[in-house]
Amino acid sequence: TRCPYFFETSMPCNKREPGSGCGALEGANAKHAIFGWSKSCVATHPSDMCVALAALEATVSVQAPDGSERTIDFTDFHRLPGSSPEKDNTLEPGELITAIDLPKPQFTEHYHYLKIRERSSYAFALISVAAGLKIRGGIITDAGLAMGGVAHKPWKLTNAEAYLIGKKPSTTHFEEAARLALEDAQTLAHNEYKVPMGTKAIVRALEQAYAKKA
Template sequence: MRPFTYTQPKTIEEALTASVTNSDSKYLGGGTNLVDLMKEDVERPSQIIEVADLDFNTITSNDTGGFTLGAMLSNSETANHPDIRKNYPLLSMAMLSAATAQIRNMATNGGNLLQRTRCPYFFEVSMPCNKREPGSGCGALEGANSKHAIFGWSESCVATHPSDMCVALAALEATVTLQKPGGTSRTIEFTDFHRLPGDQPEKDNTMLPGEIITAIDLPSPKFQSNYHYLKIRERSSYAFALISVAAGLQISGGKITDIGLAMGGVAHKPWKLIKAEAFLTGKMPTKANFEQAAELALRDAKTLSDNEYKVTMGKKAIVRALEQALAKTA
């Protein structure tokens, strides 16, 4: 780990000022991703700005009839909060499937959105990686890529986003609030927060320099009864998803009136299944319709040399998640 200065601001204004003053700084929440990357010499900030103790650590109701999650609140506190368990059980289920209890106790909501890929070429500094070192090449493109993307990848990067929480937030159509230096703020639709790699894979999201995440806004409660988060991985803990599916259904009169459907482990960002959602809206929640939706969702998949299995696995995972949601199985 390289030397760095440590700053512990008392207010968000102080944190933003420190960030603007030093463009080579990083915000530190729980540190469950950043510190690991610093130890591996992947991240090399000259200044660490501690933000975990700032006043964005509550869950409150918002103007849309939903709830606002403080960015500095831990994943455990969020997932186990009574209002979240009652009103957004899909989010709670997804968050509790992530990592381990010890990590969830430390990791923050804002940090969860900002965690970086677990691609081995990204972590190994002796290997080429455009995300870590732009212009060096993508080792995974023609290398070991069984766990990599089947949607949205480019010749520059085929890595996937690792979060479980973010898949559920995409299905729930959340928004992200950012504060800029100078005190102004802006809101981004969750599906627009993360970006595809294109020719700039080093940019994981659409945040501007110096901005900080202050909140995640959830819409009015939905999918309280029919929901499921399915996570397929190589082992039951300390493993990231090969494929994950967040599925939420609103059913009235025997038909699907609202649906949230997103996948993880398949792209550089949480992958919202817009076509499948549109297909299922207004239809009966039958296995045949779920299978058609799954075929539609995976139709545009583009596989690499070692991950063709993800297409078959993805289809089956979508059907299974929807069936579990329909059966009210959590």
């Protein structure tokens, strides 16, 4: 996860020093989370690749020191902060990632990754959206949606995905999916803009995915 308060050692940060507090909770939090945050941490996950992997429903294979193996759904790999934000993922001590597997491709024709930054030279997104659509006979039969820059982990938009299945691809349906995706957002003092920005970003990503032909 990424937060300037982690790097500023004069400020409290539960991720850097558990129990010290979260400086961003009541501080400058314009770039912080609107989903899944707790009073212990409001930082966001910075990756682009992980957002796409969440949309594609990847899995993570891990091996323990005793040689035993297990598989973790990608959406369960990263943790929400809860009361222990110093823990970024669900790996057990000594476990090693051995593979990341993708299911059979479903979104081979209609897909898009949208990344909104303050400046194009910046590495990290204020909001990002990974969108994939499977369309057969003019109807959406499968959808993959995830957002970045909004939570402690890549944020899978399961309610929006479920809404889109069985619908015709249209701006009206994309707007309703976006509304559903953001309806549970909990903003902080300075990041209310992420709700309208995120709503429009989802619609734009879906429109771009629908318009694209591989």
